[in-house]
Amino acid sequence: MSRARTTGTNWESRCAAYYSQVLGTPVRRLAQHGVLDIGDLEGIYLHAAESKAHRRWDVLEWVRQARREADNKDVPFHVVLAKRPHIKTPECLAISTIENHARLVARLRDAEDALRRADPATYRLHVEEHGTTSRR
Structure with a gap:
């Protein structure tokens, strides 16, 4: 597995663990669905969540992606969970419109x-x- 893929997988796992702890209900990573992707996490009520751990940010494209995934999932809300290196999970950003x-x-x-x-x-x-x- 490439370093970038490992970083992304680890970030998704950290997001799932954090949301599970705060919500008190299971949140888990999802398999990708290609063009009909429904986000990276399952279990965040009424949301499609797209996790991003990149040094370079393309926030508008990420938000568009999260919005498409919310439409695919048929949920009303979308969020991008964006991380920079060396930032603790609770201090990272939840980005939307x-x-x-x-x-x-x-x-x-x-x-x-x-x-x-x-x-x-x-x-x-x-x-x-x-x-x-x-x-x-």
Whole structure:
């Protein structure tokens, strides 16, 4: 296996492990599907995730690729998980478009508002667990 492929595989594995830990559910690497690729990771809710570990960045092309993979996967959101050398996984970047991020924020806002109205006690527990300013 080439050094570049090994680097990419290792980065995908690190992303899967990190998301599994934070989400508390399994996230795993996916096999490639060619033109109908659906991203590098499975298990990130409603997302197609494209992992990139490169010294030279082509962010716009990566985001376009992630968007195509979200369409192939039939999920509403896409993200590029981009790494530079010598950066810890939680400090790397999750890159998307403003349009994609705005739709995600609107969906979260609406879901939390619905939970708050339907079940205030569960909403309070949710806020205590996830907070508004805490870092995981």
